[in-house]
Amino acid sequence: MAHATDNGLQWTLRRNCSVTPAQLWWTYGLLCAVSLAVAGFFWWQGATLVLPFAALELLAVGVAFLFYARHAVDREQIRVSPGLLVVEREVAGRVSRSEFPGPWVEIALSREAGQLVEVRSGVRSERVGRYLRADLRPALARELRRALAYG
Known part of the structure; x- marks a missing residue:
């Protein structure tokens, strides 16, 4: 699901829309x-x-x-670069960005939010995977964990 960029790996998750x-x-x-x-x-x-x-x-x-x-055009973009994980979300034209220090990031499937992928570091957390089919969310979590381990 990821593609390589100059600074690391990036996942772009978008709504499935047939018309722009x-x-x-x-x-x-x-x-x-x-x-x-x-x-x-x-x-x-x-x-x-x-x-x-x-x-x-x-x-x-x-x-x-x-x-x-x-x-x-709502989307979620996740970037893993050496020492940093960035989650950027655009909803109705508003963009929010969260940065997590790579060595302390924990990736888990959340229980209460329809098994979205939860990115946690300390008390901060962000849920991603809204625009991904439910059966692909565990694969996204595995890819993120692997990218953090090697990144």
């Missing part, structure tokens, strides 16, 4: 154009309530697409 935010907004723009063209035609024919309802529908779809797009 840019593709989503192009699709939404096309949907708006077609829907408003059809509603405009019927409005021109005398059905005056079609256009406001089409606009309301497009507004609702736009809000749903916005919620999807905010989390489509």
